[in-house]
Amino acid sequence: MAEVTKKATRESYGEALTALAEQYPELVVLDADLAAATKTGIFKKAYPERFFDCGIAEENMMGVAAGLAASGMIPFASSFAMFAAGRAYEIVRNSIGYPHLNVKIGATHAGISVGEDGATHQCNEDIALMRTIPGMTVIVPCDDVEAKAAVEAAIRYNGPVYLRFGRLAVPVLNDPETYQFTWGKGVTLREGNDVTIAATGLMVCEAVEAAKTLAGEGISVRVLNIHTIKPLDEELICQAARETGKIVTVEEHSIIGGLGSAVAECVAEHCPVPVKKIGIRDEFGHSGPAVALLKEFGLCAENIVRTVRSIM
C-alpha cells in the first residue's frame, strides 16, 4: 500500500492564510497567544504587519475582530476551539453574529484528539454552540486539501464563519488538482444503497475505511462528507435517507448538538429514517495519546463497522 501523506488541518489553515494574503489585502489575522499552535505563526512570519496578537484575552479578540470587520477588513480570529467557541461564545453571538459581521473564526485543537492536555482543552461542544447562532456558517474540513479550500471559500463569502481544525495529523484524502469546495454542499465519497455514513472532519477518513471493510461483507455503504454542518446540505441528506433507509453519523464531537443532531433534525422533519449517532456520548474526555483516545471513544473505523453491522 502506498504511503499516505498526513497533515493536521491547523497546519493547512496557517499555510492557506499565508498563501492567500497577497490576493486578499483586507485579510488580517488575530491570535490569542497560541500562534505557534494554531499555526497562524506561519502568517505572522510572512506578514507581521497584518498579524495582531491579542494576548490571552479571547473575548476582546472576538470584539476587535468585529470592529475590524465593521470597518471593511476580513479578520481571522484564531484560538483553540475551547476558547474561540466556548469562552468567547457570548461575544461571538452578540458582537459578531447579531450584527452579521464578516469575521472568520479559525478554531484549532477541536475535539478529543487534542490528546494529552485532557478534558479542559478537548472541546466537544463547539459545533453545537456555533450552530445555534443565527447566520453563522459552520465548516469542519476533513483534510489538508479541503481545509485550504474552505479558508478561501470563507474569505470570498461575506458573513461570519466558524472553521474547525484539528491538532492531529490526518490522511490527505482529496486530490488538490481536482477538489472543489462548494458552499453548503456535502460530498458523496462512495455510492451505496444499504446504509449511509455521514461523517465530518477527521472522521471522514475513518468512514471511508469502514465502508471498504463493510463492502467486503456485502454491505453497500454510501459515504457522505458533510464538511459544512451549517447550512446543512438537506437535499443530499434526504436523498440518502430515501435511497438507503438508514443513516449513521460520525463526528469527533458530542452527539448532543453536532452533526448527528443536525442530520437527525433534518430527517425527522423531512424524511424520517433511523439515525445512529457515533460521537462523544455526553461525557468529558481525559488525557492520553490522540489515537488511543479516538479508539477508546469509538471514533474509529472498527467501531463504525460494528455500529453499521448492529443496525443491518
Add this chain to the structure above:
Amino acid sequence: MDEMIRKKLQAIACRVRMGVLTGTFHAKSGHPGGSLSIAELVTYLYFARMHVDPKQPDMPDRDRLVLSKGHCAPALYAALAERGFFPPSELEHLRQIGAMLQGHPCIQTPGVDMSSGSLGQGISAACGMALAGKLNHAPYHVYAILGDGEVEEGQVWEAAMFAAHYQLDNLTAIVDINGLQIDGRITEVCSPEPIDEKFRAFGWHVICVDDAHDFDKLDAAFKEAETITGKPVAILQRSIKGKGVSFMEDQVSWHGSAPNAEQYAQAMDELNAALAALEV
C-alpha cells in the same frame, strides 16, 4: 466656548432628554437614568465634535461611536434623530414590534456604528475600528461610551490592555461615572474604583471631568484628548444619573424603569421650562 454655541448645545441636550423620556414613556420600559446622564456627552459628540453625515451614514471616513453601555440607547437615538439620521417620530416606537429603534443599539439603524448592549463588548469593537483606521491610514476617530458599572466586566480591561499595546491614539473611551448601577451604588455593589488609576495603570492617558453637564468642561477635555499621541485616552466624566428631571436625579430606581403618564408630563414640563429659559 462661545456663548451662542454653548446655549445651542444646551438646548439640544434638553431636546435629547425629551427624546429619552418620550421613547421610554411610549415603550413603557427602557433606561432613562443613564441615558439622561450622557445627554450633554452625546450632544457634544454629534454636534460639536464628530465628523458624520446623516445623508451618508456609512461614509467610510466618518468618525465612529460605539455605545458600549448600550442600554442607554434612548440618548443615542435622540441625538441621532436631532442630527437628522432618522425622523424624531421614530422615538415614539422605541422597543415596539417592527420598530427601527431596538431596545439596544443595532448596526442596521442609520447612524449606529455597532450593535451593543451586552456590557463590556463595545469597547473591544471600538478597538477593532481604531486598529482598522491605523491599518488603512484613515483619518477617522473612534469614540466608545462606557458606564461606570460596566467597567466591572473583565473584557473592558482586556480591551484596555489591547488599546494601549497597539497605541490606539485614534480611540477615546468616555466612562460615564454616575455612581449607580442596577443593584445600588457602584462603590457598594462591587466597587470598580479607582477607575482613573486603573486606566492609567493600563497605559492610557486619563482626563477627569468633574461635571459632565458642563459643555465648557467637556470641550476642554476633548481638546486635551486630541493632543495626546501614542496612547488611547479615557475621559472619566462625573455625571448625575437622571440629570434634568428632578425626581429622577441620583435615584437608582430610575436605572431601568419608564415614567408613567403623570411622571412623563411632569418631566416634560420641567424640560420645557429649562428649554424656555435657554431661549430667553
